[in-house]
Amino acid sequence: MLKFENITYTYHTKEGETTAVKDLSFTVEDGQFVSVIGPSGCGKTTILSLAAGLLAPSSGEVIRGGGEFGYMLQRDALFPWRSVEKNIFLPLEVKKRNTPEMREKAIALAEKYGLKDFLKKSPNQLSGGMRQRVALIRTLSAEPDILMLDEPFSALDYQTRLEVCDDVQGIIKGEKKTALLVTHDISEAIALSDKVVVLSARPARVVAEHMIEFGDGSPKKRRECPEFSQTFEILRKELGI
Amino acid sequence: MKNKKDNNFSNEHKAYLRKERNKKIIITVSRILILVLILGIWELCAQAKAIDPFITSSPSRVIKTIGDLYKNGTLFYHIGITLAETIAGFVIAVVFGYAVAVVLWWSDSVHKVLEPYIVVLNSLPKIALGPLIIIWIGTGYTAIIFMTVIVSVIVCIMNMLAGFIAVDKTKVTLMKSMGANKLTTLRKLIMPATLPALMNTLKVAVGLAWIGSIMGEYIVSKAGLGYLIVYGGQVFKLDLVMTATFILCVLAGGMYGIIAVIEKRFNK
Numbered sequence: 457m458l459k460f461e462n463i464t465y466t467y468h469t470k471e472g473e474t475t476a477v478k479d480l481s482f483t484v485e486d487g488q489f490v491s492v493i494g495p496s497g498c499g500k501t502t503i504l505s506l507a508a509g510l511l512a513p514s515s516g517e518v519i520r521g522g523g524e525f526g527y528m529l530q531r532d533a534l535f536p537w538r539s540v541e542k543n544i545f546l547p548l549e550v551k552k553r554n555t556p557e558m559r560e561k562a563i564a565l566a567e568k569y570g571l572k573d574f575l576k577k578s579p580n581q582l583s584g585g586m587r588q589r590v591a592l593i594r595t596l597s598a599e600p601d602i603l604m605l606d607e608p609f610s611a612l613d614y615q616t617r618l619e620v621c622d623d624v625q626g627i628i629k630g631e632k633k634t635a636l637l638v639t640h641d642i643s644e645a646i647a648l649s650d651k652v653v654v655l656s657a658r659p660a661r662v663v664a665e666h667m668i669e670f671g672d673g674s675p676k677k678r679r680e681c682p683e684f685s686q687t688f689e690i691l692r693k694e695l696g697i
Numbered sequence: 698m699k700n701k702k703d704n705n706f707s708n709e710h711k712a713y714l715r716k717e718r719n720k721k722i723i724i725t726v727s728r729i730l731i732l733v734l735i736l737g738i739w740e741l742c743a744q745a746k747a748i749d750p751f752i753t754s755s756p757s758r759v760i761k762t763i764g765d766l767y768k769n770g771t772l773f774y775h776i777g778i779t780l781a782e783t784i785a786g787f788v789i790a791v792v793f794g795y796a797v798a799v800v801l802w803w804s805d806s807v808h809k810v811l812e813p814y815i816v817v818l819n820s821l822p823k824i825a826l827g828p829l830i831i832i833w834i835g836t837g838y839t840a841i842i843f844m845t846v847i848v849s850v851i852v853c854i855m856n857m858l859a860g861f862i863a864v865d866k867t868k869v870t871l872m873k874s875m876g877a878n879k880l881t882t883l884r885k886l887i888m889p890a891t892l893p894a895l896m897n898t899l900k901v902a903v904g905l906a907w908i909g910s911i912m913g914e915y916i917v918s919k920a921g922l923g924y925l926i927v928y929g930g931q932v933f934k935l936d937l938v939m940t941a942t943f944i945l946c947v948l949a950g951g952m953y954g955i956i957a958v959i960e961k962r963f964n965k
Contacts, residue, residue: 508874527874533867537889549885550875598875
């Protein structure tokens with residue numbers, strides 16, 4: 457579980473101070489996939505950094521139900537000098553949990569999600585979609601309890617994006633992980649999430665929260681539901697675009 | 698990628714491969730031709746007394762001088778001394794420079810504090826320190842190695858630091874998000890990511906190390922290729938000057954070549 461309670465965050469530069477987030481509260485339940493959407497530059501990345509504890513809030517409290525965090529970034533940031541397999545082992549090495557059992561589990565995970573033939577290859581030989589899948593398996597290899605996704609699909613072209621989107625959601629649901637996604641893409645948020653939190657422009661506050669329950673849970677089915685476009689319209693208005 | 702021996706290529710592709718191969722041959726032949734031409738004209742002009750071989754020397758005289766040096770046993774002595782000084786200075790400069798760059802990367806404040814000193818040291822003509830080096834360190838090999846180090850170390854520091862700083866910020870964030878400390882980030886990300894920068898630094902440093910060692914020998918030495926050049930100039934033995942210069946060309950080219958081979962292996 458992850459809970460934001462009246463979080464305010466102000467950052468300081470020589471030019472002055474900016475309140476990025478003000479009095480922000482929302483909750484991510486265990487096993488839930490929550491998306492946070494907001495206009496560009498509303499401090500979405502700041503929210504993830506706060507959630508992961510990379511930044512300390514100016515006031516308020518982030519309550520983490522214990523457990524580890526896994527971060528997935530806008531770009532896959534795979535290390536080209538390592539093989540796919542060694543990339544997946546990276547978090548294990550960093551967290552000093554590089555045991556044969558953990559490595560075996562990570563490989564089993566990679567094989568389960570279709571990376572078996574790529575393990576010994578260089579990331580440079582993989583397509584953009586495949587690379588993002590490797591990045592996700594890398595994030596999962598250290599067995600985090602909550603995944604933080606920072607617009608992980610934004611660097612992909614449209615077609616790949618839809619595929620990877622479904623792919624990643626499937627894997628996260630399959631592994632029963634809790635996930636917090638920040639994005640500016642409304643349809644992505646609706647297709648993927650159990651809950652969507654809508655933020656205002658800076659300083660970011662919660663405008664509305666929506667539980668998304670239609671469809672069978674797969675992004676593909678969701679997009680085909682008639683409720684999809686209705687929800688899209690509601691969110692679009694709330695975002696003021 | 699298809700195997701080169703694959704004979705299923707279309708005629709068009711075969712023609713393309715032939716063209717590429719011919720281009721390569723032309724380049725290699727041209728390179729050799731230029732060298733032969735220069736040496737040939739030089740030799741002919743000297744033989745025909747169009748130029749005075751006492752002042753310009755000639756390829757045949759250079760070969761003869763190498764033979765003489767070999768016979769009286771000093772050829773490899775001089776080469777060995779200069780080579781040892783250069784390699785020692787080069788290794789010290791690279792290791793020390795790399796270490797300093799790591800410290801500057803590690804601490805932004807140290808970097809900011811030391812920046813002006815590095816800039817000044819970089820622009821200072823190191824030969825100006827000649828007299829000080831002689832007085833402080835003496836006239837032995839250490840003085841020459843010291844000269845070699847100060848000539849090449851600053852570039853090592855600046856090159857490596859620039860490389861460290863240019864490492865993809867997303868990857869640094871990734872390491873941070875995994876809870877990596879500075880040492881882990883250095884070992885797992887910064888050092889492997891800047892291997893190309895290191896190779897580049899080695900190439901620049903090797904050239905500067907030669908400048909440093911020869912300059913050092915000009916100032917203080919009793920032996921070495923730089924010494925031969927200075928000595929040859931003083932007693933007007935231009936054959937000796939040309940010979941030492943020629944040997945230097947071969948050695949410097951060889952050392953650069955070795956580093957280029959290492960670079961290729963790492964970049965595979």
